[in-house]
Amino acid sequence: MYSPLHTASRGFSRAALLLCLGAAAPLAAASTLSGNMTLTSDYVWRGTTQTQGDFAAQAGLKWAADNGLYASAWGSNVEFAPQTHASSELDLILGWGGNLSDDWALDANLTHYRYPSTTVDLNWTELNGTLTWKQNYWAQLGWSNDVMASDQTGTYAQVGARFPLGERFRIEAALGHYWLDDAYGDSYTHGQLGVVWAIRSPLELRVTAHDTDHAAERLFPGLAGSRVEAALQASF
Template identity: 30%
Template sequence: MKLQHTTFRPLILLAAMASLPALAEDSPHTFTGNVSITSDYVFRGISQTGGDPAIQGGFDYTHSSGFYLGTWGSNVGWIEDYQSYQSGNLELDLYGGFRGGFGETGITYDLGIASYFYPGEANGAVDADTTEIYAALGWKWFTAKYYYSISDETFGFANSDGSDYLDLSASLPVGETGLTLGAHWGTFSFQNNDAQDYNDWKVSATYDMSKLSKVMSGVTLGVAYSDTDADGGDGTAASAPWTDQNGQDLGDGTAIVWVSKAL
């Protein structure tokens, strides 16, 4: 897939953010950013780029009260290859919410809303833009997060408001080595589109490169394996759910490698 100039809009935003004057250390306002390159953009077990690489980035604002806002973007391929848009190779996300904890219990919470936008020419296809509300609870290394779609057309499926996704994840740091091991299981249920329902799972490992050198501060190297039980095609035609126009099974098991930099 050829990456067009729209792919780099998130990076332009990050560059602008980096030029902002530093805030006082005791300020309640925090701005952070990130940029990454990945061998395959996989979202909830489904490849968004058809196995091609992606350039991604975003930035976040957080207030000491727990309120936060953020944006994130990536190039994608499924809008044209699966959704039949005449043009469109960008995903742009906007999200916000409130997070905090329950005293000294170690239990955390996160409540918010996220919108996923896919600019492009739909050419009569079902609109892929989606908005979800979400709620999460965490304890130590474990997190449970529930997403509920309030869009009539959830990721391009008509009459699908009320679709939901449950994400169960664990992230375990290995001592002071800089290595973190992760595991995830999720289940996606589509309202009025039961044939699209599926489960996905992933195992991962990330390494903090600053453990090797201070000049690598903020750089993380990651590797993962993701798979689903989504109903894919036989490689010859887009005749089954989660198969693109080239017959590629977008939910097939795949290994992913990425490198990211916190700004």
């Protein structure tokens, strides 16, 4: 994700990239490899479109060890301000995920956002943690000292829930808030409500409605507000 307001990037981001790449190299014998491919009508991230409301093709690959450590890479096309020449995003992630008890699970990771096609340095890094209860309720917290390559701090929080409707359908809802006062002088709130249909393994179709407050529309004109996306995903 990127905002065209700032373009600075810090050494923390570069160090995180090296850490992600180095940790992914020594694959343990007891491990699994998984991935996904997605076609979506709009790439929406924390309430704002990353493709100017246009189509996106996305793919991800994840290696996970039995002890919970994992490394993954995920990519998508993007469309930012014309002067950036940004057309692609690559997320490199290093983390740990596992059960804390029968009901509670934790995922903690370091995510490095890269934009290899740009003519300016937009890369930045974020620490993330997600606590899940009974697989259906979650709370997420993210923090960066270089949020959106601004050289300033930013904090993101989200709570969400999913409600199964039989074996093939479920409803998912989430509410998030992004504290960006240091970087942009304001913060914003967004929400989303979606229906997911497990068509047939490995295919899944989801339709999600997004909305943001007016602060998001002031911060990201033309990128925030109300929008609906439809996505078809295949997992393997």
